[in-house]
Amino acid sequence: MIDHPTGNMIAQSAHLMGDPARASMLAALIGGDVLTAGELASQAGITPQTASGHLAKLLDGRLVVAERQGRHRYFRLASAAVAQALEGLMALSPPPPAFPARRHGPRDAAMRQARTCYDHMAGRLAVDLTAALQQRGFLHRSDGVGVVSDAGHRFFCDFGIDLAPTSRSTRPLCRLCLDWSERRPHLAGQIGAALLARTLALGWVVRTPNSRTLTITPAGARGFSDMMGRAVDGRNG
Known part of the structure; x- marks a missing residue:
């Protein structure tokens, strides 16, 4: 079987972005904001425990980075390239039925x-x-x-x-x-x-x-x- 490293990398990033909860959390960060796990959980409509699991995957996939300040841990997009990829996906996505x-x-x-x-x-x-x-x-x-x-x-x-x-x-x-x-x-x-x-x-x-x-x-x-x-x-x- 021929290995396709580039295709695998694209598939991995697409899989991470493709989950609705993770996509909602990434969309909440696209403006350059830094948010806590609790705030991102609220944005995605999921429990803090579930959000922690999703954020661990996004960190491993290098789509977000975390920084600690005092008692809180804040998350932001890893780079402008991630934001541009999200914006491009939004442009390709069909509008919701209400639009x-x-x-x-x-x-x-x-x-x-x-x-x-x-x-x-x-x-x-x-x-x-x-x-x-x-x-x-x-x-x-x-x-x-x-x-x-x-x-x-x-x-x-x-x-x-x-x-x-x-x-x-x-x-x-x-x-x-x-x-x-x-x-x-x-x-x-x-x-x-x-x-x-x-x-x-x-x-x-x-x-x-x-x-x-x-x-x-x-x-x-x-x-x-x-x-x-x-x-x-x-x-x-």
């Missing part, structure tokens, strides 16, 4: 407009911004990977984002991640994370407590409008 057939992603209009996907932006704002940067020649797609042009390097530098390579990170500079609700790509990788951090620092977007939703502020509506060359509605939804 209109043509509509995908979250029901909440504000979350569809702008939200976090691990450490970068997702939703309509993020895909429109990515499309605008491509149209302006700041980045383009090559073999599924985002490539930043010379003009793009100048643009991001002027915007306050340092694109100088560092030896500490092996993460791709620019990735294009399929958006769950919009079914178009948004920016991920180092640039995606830096863009979210920079817009948060500028007050263009603010996090919504206990949610992945990002609220676009009036300053953000003006800033994104200038960046994209078209009006951006600051009213989420």
